[in-house]
Amino acid sequence: MEYGVLLHFLPRDCTGLRLWDGGAPQAQYHHRHFFFYGRHRAPSLPCVASASSFSDCQPVRLEQKRRVASTRPEAAFPWGCDVESLESGQILQEWLSSQGLPPQKMELQRVEAGGRGLVAQRKLRKGERLLYVPSSLIITTQSEWSSPKAGNVLQENGVPEWPQLASFLISEASQGKNSPWSSYIAALPQQPRSILQWTALDVDTYLAGSSIKDRALECIKDVNYTYHDLQERIFSRYPELFPSKIYSLESIKWAFSILFSRLVRLPSAGQQLALVPWADMLNHSTEVNAFLDVEASSKTVILELDRAYEKGEQVLISYGKRSNAELLLSYGFIPAGPNTNDFVEVEAELDPRDEMFTAKLDALQAHGLSSPQRFPVKLTGLPMQLLAFARLAVSTSMQTQYYSQMAIAATEKGLASNKQQWDFDLEDKIKAFQFILTICEASISNLTRFLKGKEDLLGDDIIHRGTAAEIGRQPKAELAVALCNSERTILYRAQHVLRMELLELRAKKSGSRLGSKLNPPSFGPLEKIGNLFGVNSTRFEPCE
Numbered sequence: 276m277e278y279g280v281l282l283h284f285l286p287r288d289c290t291g292l293r294l295w296d297g298g299a300p301q302a303q304y305h306h307r308h309f310f311f312y313g314r315h316r317a318p319s320l321p322c323v324a325s326a327s328s329f330s331d332c333q334p335v336r337l338e339q340k341r342r343v344a345s346t347r348p349e350a351a352f353p354w355g356c357d358v359e360s361l362e363s364g365q366i367l368q369e370w371l372s373s374q375g376l377p378p379q380k381m382e383l384q385r386v387e388a389g390g391r392g393l394v395a396q397r398k399l400r401k402g403e404r405l406l407y408v409p410s411s412l413i414i415t416t417q418s419e420w421s422s423p424k425a426g427n428v429l430q431e432n433g434v435p436e437w438p439q440l441a442s443f444l445i446s447e448a449s450q451g452k453n454s455p456w457s458s459y460i461a462a463l464p465q466q467p468r469s470i471l472q473w474t475a476l477d478v479d480t481y482l483a484g485s486s487i488k489d490r491a492l493e494c495i496k497d498v499n500y501t502y503h504d505l506q507e508r509i510f511s512r513y514p515e516l517f518p519s520k521i522y523s524l525e526s527i528k529w530a531f532s533i534l535f536s537r538l539v540r541l542p543s544a545g546q547q548l549a550l551v552p553w554a555d556m557l558n559h560s561t562e563v564n565a566f567l568d569v570e571a572s573s574k575t576v577i578l579e580l581d582r583a584y585e586k587g588e589q590v591l592i593s594y595g596k597r598s599n600a601e602l603l604l605s606y607g608f609i610p611a612g613p614n615t616n617d618f619v620e621v622e623a624e625l626d627p628r629d630e631m632f633t634a635k636l637d638a639l640q641a642h643g644l645s646s647p648q649r650f651p652v653k654l655t656g657l658p659m660q661l662l663a664f665a666r667l668a669v670s671t672s673m674q675t676q677y678y679s680q681m682a683i684a685a686t687e688k689g690l691a692s693n694k695q696q697w698d699f700d701l702e703d704k705i706k707a708f709q710f711i712l713t714i715c716e717a718s719i720s721n722l723t724r725f726l727k728g729k730e731d732l733l734g735d736d737i738i739h740r741g742t743a744a745e746i747g748r749q750p751k752a753e754l755a756v757a758l759c760n761s762e763r764t765i766l767y768r769a770q771h772v773l774r775m776e777l778l779e780l781r782a783k784k785s786g787s788r789l790g791s792k793l794n795p796p797s798f799g800p801l802e803k804i805g806n807l808f809g810v811n812s813t814r815f816e817p818c819e
């Protein structure tokens with residue numbers, strides 16, 4: 276995963292689509308940038324308030340919740356099904372079989388977390404290959420439109436893949452039974468669970484405590500901008516092909532939510548983006564490493580199992596190495612249990628009262644960074660880049676030539692080329708660790724304040740629940756609480772490590788032997804994923 280991606284995990288590229296090449300080379304559920312013509316050209320949107328207009332971390336009041344509930348939009352289109360509908364799934368499977376999908380070893384069933392999922396009908400071996408969805412049954416930008424003229428207009432106007440695929444879905448959905456994809460579309464949820472189903476007020480209300488709030492608002496805004504761009508440049512110019520009643524903001528949001536939560540990238544097909552019917556009924560697990568891809572010999576989409584399954588067990592795949600916040604944004608859920616890919620973004624900034632502020636800022640900007648700058652604190656460790664930034668921020672040196680070295684070390688590239696950077700003065704090291712501890716503690720306070728405010732709304736017990744079973748039905752407040760709890764867990768771990776580190780450093784400074792007597796920290800139920808911050812392990816690690 277690119278470092279830059281972690282800092283701006285919905286990367287913006289105003290020239291059009293920029294895809295996020297995250298994680299492993301295998302196929303991943305692919306939620307990335309779909310921006311059409313660039314937000315600067317877009318009209319301002321009354322339905323989406325700007326991030327800065329929202330207050331931070333206000334306790335949520337019941338009246339506010341009622342207001343949110345009463346403004347929730349009704350589905351403005353007749354297609355799709357209830358998120359738990361097995362009947363439409365059955366019809367889908369029959370249609371797929373008639374079109375060449377071979378007999379399956381999994382069956383669509385209701386599952387505890389995730390609505391519907393694919394369940395093994397017999398014992399499945401590790402390494403076994405499943406699915407074999409023929410290429411004629413997958414949707415890509417190359418798929419033929421039932422209304423070829425509409426498809427051609429988008430191609431001729433250079434509309435990027437994401438808005439093209441979204442328009443394809445709407446076009447086919449609007450054809451009803453006349454579309455060859457009608458059985459697929461009928462089995463898609465009418466209310467897919469991405470962040471696009473949240474209003475800006477929902478985000479402001481429920482994600483006020485989380486580092487993800489601004490990203491969520493940006494994401495909603497971006498889809499709004501994309502809709503307005505499409506409307507202005509395509510739909511309004513060809514109203515007979517793109518009637519405004521059908522190509523509405525609501526249907527664009529539905530289509531993007533479907534893409535957010537179901538689109539995959541197929542590595543062996545030149546990284547092609549695709550919707551793969553049937554395969555997209557598989558739910559995600561943070562603990563598996565199985566992905567979809569095209570099998571060269573059969574030219575079909577397959578899943579190779581990375582573990583065995585018993586009959587009746589739900590088969591799971593990986594949507595990629597996603598943090599809980601990313602899973603909430605794209606897929607609308609928070610996984611149960613620890614997620615080793617989880618991280619929370621913290622914001623580090625230079626002190627504007629520092630007399631060397633301008634020189635330090637210049638050094639950062641010369642290397643593509645800024646102040647404030649966001650860094651991902653992962654469940655598995657703190658980023659070394661953050662330590663480099665902290666070192667620059669607390670440096671009392673007037674020697675500006677060192678600033679550049681520190682700024683380089685705060686970037687992904689600089690880290691590899693400068694291994695000597697951590698040999699800095701003990702006093703500066705203490706200050707740098709204290710700087711990071713203060714940032715983490717400020718975020719912890721923010722989250723704690725938010726979670727306390729939520730108690731009124733959710734009842735005392737909910738703060739301690741947050742399991743997949745409870746959040747299976749996805750009330751927004753519960754998702755927000757689960758997210759804030761997971762973010763706070765990461766920050767508590769970081770806080771613990773930093774405090775231990777500071778104790779050691781201060782002991783070293785005062786010549787005491789205390790440092791050598793410290794025990795490795797214990798993380799209770801999270802111990803399962805390893806003593807990640809034990810004294811011998813790396814506490815700071817490079818961002819991937």
Ligand SMILES: C[S@@+](CC[C@H](N)C(=O)[O-])C[C@H]1O[C@@H](n2cnc3c(N)ncnc32)[C@H](O)[C@@H]1O
Nearest residue numbers: 388389390391468536555556557558559606608
């Ligand atoms: C690719 S679809 C999977 C099929 C989906 N369950 C269905 O019935 O259409 C992705 C969606 O499934 C749900 N999902 C997947 N994995 C999940 C999990 N581990 N926990 C809760 N929901 C999950 C989320 O709503 C997500 O947006």
